[in-house]
Amino acid sequence: KAGVTQTPRYLIKTRGQQVTLSCSPISGHRSVSWYQQTPGQGLQFLFEYFSETQRNKGNFPGRFSGRQFSNSRSEMNVSTLELGDSALYLCASSLNVRTAYEQYFGPGTRLTVT
Amino acid sequence: KQEVTQIPAALSVPEGENLVLNCSFTDSAIYNLQWFRQDPGKGLTSLLLIQSSQREQTSGRLNASLDKSSGRSTLYIAASQPGDSATYLCAVLNAGNMLTFGGGTRLMVKP
Numbered sequence: 001k002a003g004v005t006q007t008p009r010y011l012i013k014t015r016g017q018q019v020t021l022s023c024s025p026i027s028g029h030r031s032v033s034w035y036q037q038t039p040g041q042g043l044q045f046l047f048e049y050f051s052e053t054q055r056n057k058g059n060f061p062g063r064f065s066g067r068q069f070s071n072s073r074s075e076m077n078v079s080t081l082e083l084g085d086s087a088l089y090l091c092a093s094s095l096n097v098r099t100a101y102e103q104y105f106g107p108g109t110r111l112t113v114t
Numbered sequence: 115k116q117e118v119t120q121i122p123a124a125l126s127v128p129e130g131e132n133l134v135l136n137c138s139f140t141d142s143a144i145y146n147l148q149w150f151r152q153d154p155g156k157g158l159t160s161l162l163l164i165q166s167s168q169r170e171q172t173s174g175r176l177n178a179s180l181d182k183s184s185g186r187s188t189l190y191i192a193a194s195q196p197g198d199s200a201t202y203l204c205a206v207l208n209a210g211n212m213l214t215f216g217g218g219t220r221l222m223v224k225p
Contacts, residue, residue, distance in 0.1 A: 006157075031211055033211065033212070033213070035213070042215060042216075042217050042218070043203070043205075043213075043215040045212045045213065045214070048210065048211050048212060050211070055210060055211065056210035056211065056212055058212070088155075090157055090158065092158075092213070094211065096211055101145050101146055101207055101211065102146070102148065102160065102163045103148065103160070103205075103207070103213060104160065105150070105157045105158040105159075105160070106157055107156060107157040108156070108157045110155070
């Protein structure tokens, strides 16, 4: 069974630009969550989607948004990039039914903002 | 608000030692607790998951315990090897399918 995939793996953008990151969950998983990892703040929850609906959102500005498609693939968008948005962005998927809440992470997208 | 703390932040041991990594959390209303491994610049690999109703889980040389009432978990690594060198992260799952992570323990196993 294929794992969680994320594209692209690396991105370099300039301040003020916008970026879209993509995540394909494990087949059959309907929940997709996004996390930001930085050396200073560690891993922080961005948002979670289930069946195309955002169910939960972390404490990030509105420049961070996302969506989920009917095939459970998810995209995350960051507008008006700032230097502080440089981070590893990780996506996780889970079945999210009964007790099957184990989270499986992708390899991440490394975003560098210059 | 859930807070997760991991001690120690860094650990260096000689090969072959048994070691214990600690994790504590402030809110006991968790669905489960997961231990992850992260190699530099890589994603997270799930090592063990303990459901809130369980006390421990084992996988090979790894054993994780959970004491929900006291808000503590430990990851025991037996007979450490250089290949175990990585950052180990503890995370608890709360309502909203949201993981709260500790700051991690950076482990170095010297040959």
